[in-house]
Amino acid sequence: MNEDVIVTEGVEKTYEDSGVPVPAVRGIDYRLARGEFTAIIGPSGSGKTTFLNLIAGLDTPTSGKVWLSGRCISDMSGRDLSDFRRDNIGFIFQAYNLLPVLTVEENVEYIMLLQGVPKPERHERVMDILEKVGLAGYRDRRPLRLSGGQQQRVAVARAMVSNPSLVIADEPTANLDSQTSGELLDMMRRLNEETGMTFLFSTHDEIVMERARKVVVLRDGRIDGNADPEDFQ
Amino acid sequence: MLAKLAWRNVFRQRRRTLLTLLTMTGGFVLSSVSIGWMDGSYGSIIMFFTNGSTGQIQVHGRGYLDDPSMYTTIDDYQAVGTALDSVPGVRTWAPRIHAGALLAVRPAGTGAGAVFSNSAAASVTGIDPILEESATGFSSRIVEGEMLAPSAADSSYSAVGRMIVGRQLAIVLEASVGDSLVLLSQAADGGSADRKYVISGIHSTGNADQDRSSCYITLSDAQLLFALEGRVHEIAVMTDNLGIVDGLTDEISALMGERDLDVDSWKTFAREFYNGMKADETQLRITIFIIVLVAAMGVLNTILMMVLERRREFGVMKALGTRPGFIVRMIVLEANIMGVLSVLAGAVISTAVLLYLSRHGLVMDPPIDYGGTVFREMIATINPACYYVPALCVLLTASTVSIPPALKAAHTRAAKTLRTV
Numbered sequence: 305m306n307e308d309v310i311v312t313e314g315v316e317k318t319y320e321d322s323g324v325p326v327p328a329v330r331g332i333d334y335r336l337a338r339g340e341f342t343a344i345i346g347p348s349g350s351g352k353t354t355f356l357n358l359i360a361g362l363d364t365p366t367s368g369k370v371w372l373s374g375r376c377i378s379d380m381s382g383r384d385l386s387d388f389r390r391d392n393i394g395f396i397f398q399a400y401n402l403l404p405v406l407t408v409e410e411n412v413e414y415i416m417l418l419q420g421v422p423k424p425e426r427h428e429r430v431m432d433i434l435e436k437v438g439l440a441g442y443r444d445r446r447p448l449r450l451s452g453g454q455q456q457r458v459a460v461a462r463a464m465v466s467n468p469s470l471v472i473a474d475e476p477t478a479n480l481d482s483q484t485s486g487e488l489l490d491m492m493r494r495l496n497e498e499t500g501m502t503f504l505f506s507t508h509d510e511i512v513m514e515r516a517r518k519v520v521v522l523r524d525g526r527i528d529g530n531a532d533p534e535d536f537q
Numbered sequence: 538m539l540a541k542l543a544w545r546n547v548f549r550q551r552r553r554t555l556l557t558l559l560t561m562t563g564g565f566v567l568s569s570v571s572i573g574w575m576d577g578s579y580g581s582i583i584m585f586f587t588n589g590s591t592g593q594i595q596v597h598g599r600g601y602l603d604d605p606s607m608y609t610t611i612d613d614y615q616a617v618g619t620a621l622d623s624v625p626g627v628r629t630w631a632p633r634i635h636a637g638a639l640l641a642v643r644p645a646g647t648g649a650g651a652v653f654s655n656s657a658a659a660s661v662t663g664i665d666p667i668l669e670e671s672a673t674g675f676s677s678r679i680v681e682g683e684m685l686a687p688s689a690a691d692s693s694y695s696a697v698g699r700m701i702v703g704r705q706l707a708i709v710l711e712a713s714v715g716d717s718l719v720l721l722s723q724a725a726d727g728g729s730a731d732r733k734y735v736i737s738g739i740h741s742t743g744n745a746d747q748d749r750s751s752c753y754i755t756l757s758d759a760q761l762l763f764a765l766e767g768r769v770h771e772i773a774v775m776t777d778n779l780g781i782v783d784g785l786t787d788e789i790s791a792l793m794g795e796r797d798l799d800v801d802s803w804k805t806f807a808r809e810f811y812n813g814m815k816a817d818e819t820q821l822r823i824t825i826f827i828i829v830l831v832a833a834m835g836v837l838n839t840i841l842m843m844v845l846e847r848r849r850e851f852g853v854m855k856a857l858g859t860r861p862g863f864i865v866r867m868i869v870l871e872a873n874i875m876g877v878l879s880v881l882a883g884a885v886i887s888t889a890v891l892l893y894l895s896r897h898g899l900v901m902d903p904p905i906d907y908g909g910t911v912f913r914e915m916i917a918t919i920n921p922a923c924y925y926v927p928a929l930c931v932l933l934t935a936s937t938v939s940i941p942p943a944l945k946a947a948h949t950r951a952a953k954t955l956r957t958v
Contacts, residue, residue: 362856362952383860390858397955401853405545410538415857417538462857 308371309470309502310336310359315368317354328354330525331368336504338469341496343505343512346522352506353474355522359504360393360472361385373469390418394463394501396473400455402447402462408434409443412461419466433461436498437491453484460492470502477509489515539863543870546843557839558879561931564832565883566890568825568927570917573891575821577918579814583779585912586810587803589673590742592631592773593782594789595806596621599797601770602806607636607725610768611798617772620792626776626785631672632769634663634759638722638730640702640752642712655710659702659752661720663759663769672775675740675753680704682714682738685755698758700734703748704741712736720754724764732762829930837938840872844942851946852954861947868946872939876932883931884924891919 317329329351336342346352357363358370361377369378373392377385395401402411409430416426434440437457447455456476463471473492477485493515496503505512513519521528547554587593596617598609611617614632621630641656666687669675676684685699700720702712712718716736724730734754742748760766776785782802790800804811844851851864894917904913 357952360856362950362955386855386858386860388858389856395853395856397853401849401955403542403850403853405542405549410541414538418858418860418863 307337308335309338309340309373310334310504311371312359313369313371315355315358315365315370317351317358317363318366328525329358329365332525332527334520334527336470336502338502339496339500340518341493341503341516342518342520343507343516344520344522345507345513346528350522351525352522354525356472356474356504356506359470360395361389390415391466392469394466394468394471396456396459396463396471396476398475398478400447400452400459400479402455402458404447407444407446408439408450408458411447411458412465415462415466421466429465430461433465436495437461451484452479453488456480456484456488457491460488460495464495464499464501467499468501470504473503473505475507475509476505477507477512482511485509485511539867539870543867543874546847546867547871547874550843553839553842554875557835557875558882560835561832561875561879561935562883562886564828565879565927565931566886567828568930569883569887569923570890570894571821571824571828572926573887573917573919573923574894574915575817576920576922577895578915579817580779580918581916582912583803583814586807588775589678590747591803591807592672592775593779593803594774594776594786595801595803596772596774596789596793597770597799597801599799602799602801605635605770607723607763607765607770610725610765610770611772612768613796614767614769614772617793617796617798621772621774621789624785624789624792626778626781627789628775628777629668629671630775631668631773632665632756633669633771633773634661634756634763634765634768635770636661636663636722636730636759636763638720638752640706640710640718640720642710642716642718655712657706657709658750659706659720660750661722661759662751662753663756663763664753665756672773678740678742679738680741682736685737685753687755687757698732698734698754698762699737701738701740701753702736703751704739705745705749706752707736707739709749714739720762722763724762726764728764730762730764732758825926825930829934832931833934833938836872836875836935837942839875840868840939840942843871844868844946847946848949848954851949852951855949856951856955864947864949865940865943868943869936869939872935873932876935880928880931883927887923887927888919891917891923895919 312332312334314331314333315329316327316331318325318327320326332355344352344355354363358365359372361380365378369376371377375388377388380388403414406414412430412433413426416429431440434443437460439454439457439461442450442454447458450458477488480488489511492503495501505516507513518530520530596611598611601609618630618632621627638659638661639656640659642654664675666685670684679701685701700718702710707713710718714736718734718736720732720734722730740748740753756769760768774789776782786800786802793800854864898914898916900914901912
């Protein structure tokens with residue numbers, strides 16, 4: 305189990321809509337090995353978002369268990385889960401979601417501040433990751449003064465700077481043009497290879513699919529097999 | 538990071554923040570000026586009232602206030618006065634005798650056999666002209682004629698006495714300066730107390746009710762007339778500082794030791810006047826409460842807007858591992874930053890307004906009558922309450938109204954607000 309960053313066993317999530325149960329995820333058993341660069345694809349309503357929310361501990365399963373880095377997160381209390389997320393998961397959102405009142409440097413160091421990392425170490429790690437994402441010269445800028453691609457690079461830096469076990473990226477290229485998307489994915493792939501950090505994407509974008517090492521297809525709340533990334537190239 | 542985030546968040550929507558600051562600052566200034574104005578006015582009214590007649594503290598024989606009997610006296614008033622002189626904070630004191638009497642007047646220029654044409658019941662006060670002048674500035678309210686002379690002749694029972702009568706009493710008696718009158722009463726020894734007087738002056742306190750029944754003779758004369766040699770009914774104690782009256786009352790009370798005396802502050806012996814003041818204070822508190830409530834609504838509205846606008850941001854913070862407590866502290870701090878800025882701005886504006894009002898005051902035109910005492914000018918004061926009361930109100934309000942929105946923000950469900958992960 306230690307070789308797998310994510311393990312889910314019979315994970316189900318059912319919502320209620322006006323008293324009517326609506327199953328979004330229907331008993332998924334899934335394993336994601338450390339160091340993977342995997343995309344989850346599927347049509348709208350297939351349960352991608354719900355599944356990723358369950359893996360990230362942002363939502364609780366109706367039944368089943370989720371293990372992350374060997375720890376069962378399904379039974380954790382809110383505070384423990386919050387700390388666990390902070391220390392083990394990096395997030396990249398579709399809409400970047402940087403904190404607008406903080407500079408690039410402050411956004412990237414935010415999680416380390418929550419972790420209580422000393423200032424010199426924070427500074428060193430922030431400068432290192434900003435160098436890697438090509439934004440070393442932008443550290444004093446506020447997010448709104450950056451392009452969409454640059455903001456998403458900052459989000460990548462924020463997600464990776466604390467060396468989490470898993471980086472979850474939801475539709476990270478949805479708001480970017482294809483050239484910027486390609487450059488961003490190439491950069492993320494390179495960082496994945498350099499650091500061995502595990503990436504899990506949810507996407508509709510073929511640019512993501514063709515760069516993923518594995519593609520998992522989700523349909524009607526169930527895993528409907530794997531696709532070959534080369535099929536998208 | 539917490540302070541940095543809070544500070545920058547406050548200024549994200551500058552126009553809205555400015556409007557909120559204006560609301561809070563306005564609340565502070567209104568509260569502060571109201572307190573300064575009312576305290577100043579109360580201070581003026583109380584000092585005017587007590588300095589002009591009653592004094593701030595009074596010493597009586599035990600039970601005199603409840604039952605003002607002729608026989609309840611301070612027997613060794615000179616010794617009491619000497620003791621009072623040794624108390625820091627006591628400016629001066631004045632002994633008095635009070636008695637009821639009937640006055641009948643014979644107009645000046647009429648012969649010895651002329652009829653005493655008009656009569657009226659009166660409250661006679663025996664005063665020590667020198668001590669009374671020092672305590673209440675008695676002569677400044679003599680509108681016609683002259684002050685009583687503390688001469689030896691006054692204590693000679695065979696001579697015609699001199700009396701000052703209240704303005705309205707003089708009107709009732711149809712008497713004026715120089716007219717003769719006869720005082721009829723009963724002395725403490727059971728004998729009759731009667732004597733002939735000449736009106737030496739007309740006195741006006743500004744309180745028509747009081748002036749309709751009051752007349753004044755010298756203390757030595759009153760002691761002789763009412764068979765109260767060496768005794769008085771009351772010692773009025775004067776101080777320049779209203780703030781020390783309660784402490785001073787206790788101190789004097791302790792000093793009186795085993796003497797069978799009551800020592801009371803103006804709040805007790807002028808209870809009606811004091812209750813009127815308390816009622817006004819209650820009104821002030823209600824006014825401040827309404828002002829604070831209005832400011833609180835403004836703050837609450839702003840904080841709610843801030844929280845609603847930033848729901849997604851809170852979702853992101855939660856997803857990144859921010860604990861709910863951090864978000865609560867951040868929002869409460871944001872409200873308090875606005876509170877502190879409002880307090881600072883409000884303090885500057887309030888100081889300017891109160892300084893002006895404390896130096897120039899406001900002329901009352903027409904003058905206002907407060908319990909029979911007429912005030913022609915009202916002056917504000919600046920004291921710590923002008924600052925700490927509004928500051929506490931603003932900061933407590935900011936903290937209180939920010940907590941519910943802060944808790945709401947802290948419990949934002951990241952999965953719900955982010956729509957996707």
